[in-house]
Amino acid sequence: MKIFLLGLFTALLIIPATTAFAQKKVYMSDAVVSTADQIDFAYKNTVKKAAGKDAEAIVKLMEFSRVLDGAEAIEHARTMLELIPVASDKTFALAIQNMNPKLKKVTLDRMQNAQKKTAVEALKKPMKDWAPYAWETLNNRPLIFENPGVDNVQDRDIAPSNNATEVKASPKANDGPSTNDKPAANNNSPSVNQPAKTKKGGQ
Structure with a gap:
């Protein structure tokens, strides 16, 4: 009986610690990481920055979607999906609103x-x-915040993914410039998988 109670007490001590780190876990596909490596895009590091509410990193992950198709495109979308409650709905929406x-x-x-x-x-x-904010932005609707300064998604309401990779978000101030963080953000970039149109007459 004493052994049982001791085990139960130990379990109760462990559970809160696991829950506290639940939202630091984001799924990442090995296939997507491999594709990113081929074009010298620091995928894991960019996901880490995005988890730390780095708007530029979120934009880079969105832009990276352009080079993916098929199963890898959906796997990357899963990573983006699971990033929303980590970075927060509001942060994600603000980062991509002008894309x-x-x-x-x-x-x-x-x-x-x-x-x-x-x-x-x-x-x-x-x-x-x-x-709701990400939903509105992805549907190309204007953002209207009912409670400015308050994130909509509560981390405690979202359980971790079983196959997720732990992401320890670091403050943006400590992140130096990286030559591997590509592709660069381009708010006026052409549509997906379509080349930019050139102007006639040298204009």
């Missing part, structure tokens, strides 16, 4: 497919319920 409209629409479509694959049950619910 290419078609890129946002394609990302939303992929995220909705990724909802079927995520192991985080709370993220399988309609996105507009748990990430």
Whole structure:
């Protein structure tokens, strides 16, 4: 009986510690990481920065979506999906609000497919319920904050993914410039998988 009570007491001590780190876990696909390595894009480091609410890193991950298709595109969308409650709904929405409209629409479509694959049950619910700001932005609608300064998503409401990788977010101030953090943000970039149009007559 004493052994049982001791084991129960130990378990109670461990559970809060696990819960506290729940939202530092984000799924990352080995295939996507491999593709990123081929184009010298520091995928894991960029995800880490995005988890620390680095808007530029979030934009870079969105732009990286352009080079992916098929299963890898959905796997990357799953990473982006699981990043929203980590970085916060508001931070994510503000970071991408001025990005290419078609890129946002394609990302939303992929995220909705990724909802079927995520192991985080709370993220399988309609996105507009748990990430209303991201939902509005991805649908190319203007952001209207009911409670400015307050993040909509509460970390304690989201359980971790079983196959997630722990991401320890570091303060942005400590992050020096990196030549591997590519692709660079481009708010006026062309639509997904379409080359930019050149102007005629040397204009």
